[in-house]
Amino acid sequence: MQEFAERVAVVTGGASGIGRAFADRAASLGMRVVLADVEKAALDTAAGEISATGADVIGVPTDVTDPDAVDALARTAVDHFGGAHVVFNNAGVLVYGAIWENTLEELRWTMDVNVWGVIHGIRSFMPILLEQNVPGHVVNTASMAGLTAAPYLDIYNATKHAVVALSESLHKEMLMLGAPIRASVVCPGLIKTKITRSERNQPGTGTRDPDRSELSEGGALMSKFLNEGIEDGYPPERVAEETFDAIREERFYVIPAQEDVKAGLYQRLDEVRDERNPEMPGILAPED
């Protein structure tokens, strides 16, 4: 896809972090922007700020775990702006811990947002993109955790591997169909956003205390590693820039990650190829 002006971008999780950067970049390219998020106040603020730049934007409160809400989001994009051309299935949450340490509520919630949210996005928007039969692009935000498997990030890793697989299937299906639609999967490393405060959006009971005092030693170590890494992480704008380059180049993999984070991916690819047992990547290995 080469032309962005006047086309319609839809961004889930668009009120913060990487989603907000996608929306800002889309607006700066003259796209009309449909901003979707479960956090109403943050959504209003983001939509107001983007609108103040002169862009055409609407904020649509949307919980991506609800298929009817995502269907309604798609209808709103069509009714308001006449279609949808670049769809960012980006909303996501992060939970630490080994599977047996997590509550069922947080495991199901993470699956619901990170996997079902993307599934709902694909189900609601693909018929629209295919029917339009003009250049379009689906961008699914996975993570480096979708290509590797660090300890004490179990459910997060599982959800992000699912997003990579769903995206790759979609990419191949578009080629088989000869459709003018392409797909990319974004696998960021450490990006400075509010992802380590995901519990702010967790519904119901089972919410962990933000100080995470009840995490196991392993979970606490991973939390500390990610909190520090994300605090010093790349700005989300860098992810948006690389992603729009990839859309133009019809490139599937977008991996805006630090070199030492990427080293863990290369190590894993070698382990799989050589059928070697997985080892701790250097970046996570205990210091001497």
Ligand SMILES: NC(=O)c1ccc[n+]([C@@H]2O[C@H](COP(=O)([O-])OP(=O)(O)OC[C@H]3O[C@@H](n4cnc5c(N)ncnc54)[C@H](O)[C@@H]3O)[C@@H](O)[C@H]2O)c1
């Ligand atoms: N920050 C990183 O280092 C990093 C690394 C790899 C991947 N990611 C992924 O990037 C994506 C964006 O996260 P971020 O880092 O910008 O974090 P963020 O918390 O700043 O933004 C996530 C947004 O998603 C929204 N959201 C949460 N649950 C939702 C729901 N049910 N429905 C709709 N919106 C919902 C939040 O309100 C928030 O606005 C996520 O999928 C995350 O897993 C982030």
